[in-house]
Amino acid sequence: MSYSSNHLSNSISLNVKGTHIIDEKDESQLVSTNDIALPNQKPLNHVGIDIGGSLTKIVYSSKLENGGKLNFESIETSKVEQIVQRLKEVLKLHYGFDPDSDSGEQNEVIIMATGGGAFKYNQLLLDEIKCPVVKTDEMQSLIVGLDFLITRIPDEIFTIDEHFSYNSVQCLEDPHIYPYLLVNIGSGVSMIKVTANNTFTRVSGSSVGGGTLWGLLSILTAANDFDEMLALAQDGNNENVDLLVGDIYGRGYNKIGLSAEAIAASMGKAFKKITADVKVPEDASVEEIRARRLERLLAFDQKDIAKSLLFAISNNIGQIAFLEAQRCGISKIFFAGSYIRNHPQTVKTLSYAIKFWSNNQQSAYFLRHEGYLGSLGAFLSKRASEDA
Numbered sequence: 001m002s003y004s005s006n007h008l009s010n011s012i013s014l015n016v017k018g019t020h021i022i023d024e025k026d027e028s029q030l031v032s033t034n035d036i037a038l039p040n041q042k043p044l045n046h047v048g049i050d051i052g053g054s055l056t057k058i059v060y061s062s063k064l065e066n067g068g069k070l071n072f073e074s075i076e077t078s079k080v081e082q083i084v085q086r087l088k089e090v091l092k093l094h095y096g097f098d099p100d101s102d103s104g105e106q107n108e109v110i111i112m113a114t115g116g117g118a119f120k121y122n123q124l125l126l127d128e129i130k131c132p133v134v135k136t137d138e139m140q141s142l143i144v145g146l147d148f149l150i151t152r153i154p155d156e157i158f159t160i161d162e163h164f165s166y167n168s169v170q171c172l173e174d175p176h177i178y179p180y181l182l183v184n185i186g187s188g189v190s191m192i193k194v195t196a197n198n199t200f201t202r203v204s205g206s207s208v209g210g211g212t213l214w215g216l217l218s219i220l221t222a223a224n225d226f227d228e229m230l231a232l233a234q235d236g237n238n239e240n241v242d243l244l245v246g247d248i249y250g251r252g253y254n255k256i257g258l259s260a261e262a263i264a265a266s267m268g269k270a271f272k273k274i275t276a277d278v279k280v281p282e283d284a285s286v287e288e289i290r291a292r293r294l295e296r297l298l299a300f301d302q303k304d305i306a307k308s309l310l311f312a313i314s315n316n317i318g319q320i321a322f323l324e325a326q327r328c329g330i331s332k333i334f335f336a337g338s339y340i341r342n343h344p345q346t347v348k349t350l351s352y353a354i355k356f357w358s359n360n361q362q363s364a365y366f367l368r369h370e371g372y373l374g375s376l377g378a379f380l381s382k383r384a385s386e387d388a
């Protein structure tokens with residue numbers, strides 16, 4: 001497929017106020033806040049959906065007085081009923097099709113679906129939504145979405161500098177944009193080398209990703225959702241749970257470039273507080289020992305644990321990204337996926353990791369619509385397939 005679709009003209013304007021997550025407790029959030037405005041054009045008849053391991057992302061068009069806009073929404077994939085309900089609402093409100101009362105025979109709306117759930121929930125979508133479902137490849141959709149955001153949307157891409165201030169990057173017309181590495185941090189991590197328009201290879205992946213942080217913090221903190229976990233991390237002090245070089249050396253190990261403040265072992269202080277300081281009877285059962293250890297968990301502030309794990313996972317991904325980019329001879333790395341969620345510490349950690357490991361030879365780029373590459377790519381593939 002050659003992706004050079006003109007269906008959204010260069011005059012697109014952007015209005016980004018943050019990633020939008022639908023929370024069933026707060027219906028007011030159903031008004032999406034990070035839309036992309038569309039120029040005046042005939043109504044679109046398709047919806048893009050990326051059903052991932054953690055989150056389902058929906059991209060749909062809606063009419064404005066002058067033109068229209070693209071809307072972006074996310075719902076946890078485990079809330080399947082809520083996803084179906086929301087799709088039905090979107091179709092009824094913005095596409096003039098009500099799957100609950102219309103037969104579907106006259107309907108022209110198409111669901112462009114990607115992500116693992118496009119396969120897993122294919123039949124459910126057909127039964128409930130009553131629209132044809134066209135599956136698009138997950139990796140290809142990510143690249144189509146990224147290409148669109150890089151080349152068509154002003155102020156989409158940003159970096160952070162050594163003082164951690166955000167800088168917008170204009171690469172819309174940059175002929176030297178290729179090659180680059182996309183590091184998509186979803187439940188797991190995919191690393192994709194892109195060498196030209198629609199020319200890409202998935203070069204690596206890691207199972208230590210967003211699902212890992214979400215899972216570990218679900219076990220170790222009282223946070224109810226991912227945003228609460230990020231808020232905990234924001235105020236935490238990782239030094240209370242991480243073992244620093246200074247804890248081991250009493251000073252820095254400057255000869256090999258490690259300051260006293262560098263993390264020697266993430267969560268390295270947990271062992272002592274959880275096991276070494278707690279005596280349990282020799283004949284204690286596994287359940288008793290685990291119960292005692294869980295009690296000791298309360299000796300840690302959950303904010304410190306959240307920060308330590310956010311650092312650990314972001315650093316790990318940053319380091320693998322650096323190695324992979326170096327192996328492929330690439331100096332530009334785009335980080336995307338809902339894991340990032342425009343969270344300052346995540347962005348800083350990934351950016352710092354790339355600068356540190358590459359000795360400033362590589363650069364980390366971020367996107368305002370970081371979680372929507374796949375769903376946007378699926379959405380755009382409808383028109384691209386028509387143009388081909």
Ligand SMILES: Nc1ncnc2c1ncn2[C@@H]1O[C@H](COP(=O)(O)OP(=O)(O)OP(=O)(O)O)[C@@H](O)[C@H]1O
Pocket residue numbers: 021050051052053054055056076115116185186187188189209210211212213214225226227336337338339340341371
């Ligand atoms: N509201 C949220 N609820 C759950 N996780 C969230 C939320 N916001 C951000 N996240 C983070 O984003 C991750 C999911 O990212 P993303 O939506 O890009 O991946 P996915 O498509 O679900 O996964 P995959 O591509 O691996 O199938 C979660 O694992 C978590 O780390």
Ligand SMILES: CC(C)(CO)[C@@H](O)C(=O)NCCC(=O)O
Pocket residue numbers: 052053116138186187188189190204205206207
């Ligand atoms: C399995 C996918 C592609 C699903 O999006 C993603 O979660 C992923 O890239 N996981 C990492 C798998 C690995 O390469 O180890």
